[in-house]
Amino acid sequence: MITSCRFVLVALAAAWIILLSTPAQAALISESQEVAIGQETAAEVEREYRVYTDLTMNERLNRVAGPLLNVAERKLAWRFRILDDAQMNALAVPGGFIYTTRGLMEQMPDRELAFVLAHEIQHVEKRHSIRQLEASLYRQVGLAAALQLLTGGRISQGTANTIALANMVVANRYTQDMEREADSDGIRMMARAGLDPHGAVDALKTLQRNNKSSMPKFLNSLVGTHPLNQDRIRHAEELAGSLAVNAAPVPDSQLPPTDSLREAQVMLALESGPSALNPDPDLMRLALDMQAAPPSESRLEENQGVLVWNFPDTLTEKQVNSGLIDQEMPRVLGSRTFQRYGVSMVQLPEGRRRVVLLVR
Numbered sequence: 001m002i003t004s005c006r007f008v009l010v011a012l013a014a015a016w017i018i019l020l021s022t023p024a025q026a027a028l029i030s031e032s033q034e035v036a037i038g039q040e041t042a043a044e045v046e047r048e049y050r051v052y053t054d055l056t057m058n059e060r061l062n063r064v065a066g067p068l069l070n071v072a073e074r075k076l077a078w079r080f081r082i083l084d085d086a087q088m089n090a091l092a093v094p095g096g097f098i099y100t101t102r103g104l105m106e107q108m109p110d111r112e113l114a115f116v117l118a119h120e121i122q123h124v125e126k127r128h129s130i131r132q133l134e135a136s137l138y139r140q141v142g143l144a145a146a147l148q149l150l151t152g153g154r155i156s157q158g159t160a161n162t163i164a165l166a167n168m169v170v171a172n173r174y175t176q177d178m179e180r181e182a183d184s185d186g187i188r189m190m191a192r193a194g195l196d197p198h199g200a201v202d203a204l205k206t207l208q209r210n211n212k213s214s215m216p217k218f219l220n221s222l223v224g225t226h227p228l229n230q231d232r233i234r235h236a237e238e239l240a241g242s243l244a245v246n247a248a249p250v251p252d253s254q255l256p257p258t259d260s261l262r263e264a265q266v267m268l269a270l271e272s273g274p275s276a277l278n279p280d281p282d283l284m285r286l287a288l289d290m291q292a293a294p295p296s297e298s299r300l301e302e303n304q305g306v307l308v309w310n311f312p313d314t315l316t317e318k319q320v321n322s323g324l325i326d327q328e329m330p331r332v333l334g335s336r337t338f339q340r341y342g343v344s345m346v347q348l349p350e351g352r353r354r355v356v357l358l359v360r
């Protein structure tokens, strides 16, 4: 008893020292905890808004995101999705889940879209939501209780703790400093990626003209309650002008298709195939959960409407299309009656990808 008390005290003292010595870097929340909280938050976003699966639009989103991801510092399973909403907005969720709206995709050219994505990616790269979450935890429950909450495997998909933390992420609002940092580092990221950073200035002007949008529940969205001020535009102009860049148009590139794009292809096939299905937010959430805790390592498993399909990274898009979309899915979907689906795709550590498909 005495030993364990002493151990806890030593652990707390050590944590204090870490927190006090490097306040800017002190991370109460680990990367895997961040991903679990992010998945829970992403599920919440997708319960609120329908995911838009138009393939051309998803191809464009992934094409514009590609050069930015090449220069991203954090190695996360980045995923880009479009929300079916006519207003212009965008949202970043911890762990690398980036959302834009259909309205933003329709109204912004590539060079402006590139800035919005770079800005949102920077919120994740700099752990803005997670830093706010750490600060609120510390403020609300104190360090000891926060450490207790975060240790012992209590942060994993679907647990009450994780849901509570995801709700805190949803209800947070970035500080003005965080917005400035996402602007500046987003503009620098564009330059590093070989994209014209002046696209940022145009994007901010477009957003200033269209600042009526809101995602009432998600306070950290790009266009929120406070209008974009002239300072942000002036700062973007100065910074973009100071950066030397071999500006190239966004390439229509031979970049390998990302998981988001493949996922959009699968979703489109499910909605337009011979036995068209409807997306279901609860099944989407379950499919997302299963990325972290997959039910099986097998190549294809059919068990009460759960299908897991693993394929090597080296498979070409054509092989994925003909194997998964043209053969496996129609075979399974054709044999029984299903109405609804949820799907998710993730990159596995060993150079493989996994599709989780749920049908009911």
Ligand SMILES: [Zn+2]
Binding pocket: 119, 123, 174, 179, 182, 221, 222
């Ligand atoms: Zn922002």
